[in-house]
Amino acid sequence: MDGIIEISLFLVLLTIGVFAGRASERKHYRELAEAEKALRDIIVSNRGSPGEAGTFSRGTLVVGSVVIAEDFFKRVAGGLKSLVGGNLRGYETLLERGRREAIVRMKQEARRLGATHVVNVRLETASLSEDWSGRQPMFSAEFIAYGTALLRNR
């Protein structure tokens, strides 16, 4: 009896994961594409400074961050896939979304300040799901993008 309850709970979670997870992923990709389009005129570089750095009078720190988690389906599919090895597509999209979102938020902050360039950008990822007990809860990670927004003469 307990087994049946456990299996049906698993299937319910899996179904929610498949549908709700996919829907939220598609929605996120759409939102990212829109935001990136709107912020396309802000030039981002991970070099120390752009060629015209001399014409800017001020630089200030900008940061964008997001914490993003896997869904139940990704966890199960990832677990199965890692038995045979190869690309874990579900995690690839998750990490890509996180990183793009962090960059978008950093650019939005730069836009609020009226900056046209963000230079010396660094990207960081930190897993938030490991703990000392060795227990493996659901995977979640923080993504940050930060750099120096350059402003023209005021």
Place this chain on the structure above:
Amino acid sequence: MELTTLETVPGKTITRHLGLVQGSTVRSKHAGKDILAGLKNIVGGELKSYTALLNESRSEAVDRMVEQAREAGANAIVNIRFSTSNIAAGAAEVMAYGTAVVVS
């Protein structure tokens, strides 16, 4: 206080280096928020409460770094870097560090 990830401050020149300054915070997630995040985990996607938590931690780490630089007599911090690490279940350390300088 000017903050930048560059090695210089745009539009200014560095006159003195005052060495490394750093600030960090360790914060744990709120238990109630953790439960909500657990539910959110079934569906996946952004955990807004954690994003907010880590953002608060980061601005506090920056504040502490700025405080240290001010005590050293700096008016800018260059080459700023951040790092986040998960130190225990439900707790994360956020650190900011950079080089304190005097610019004019």
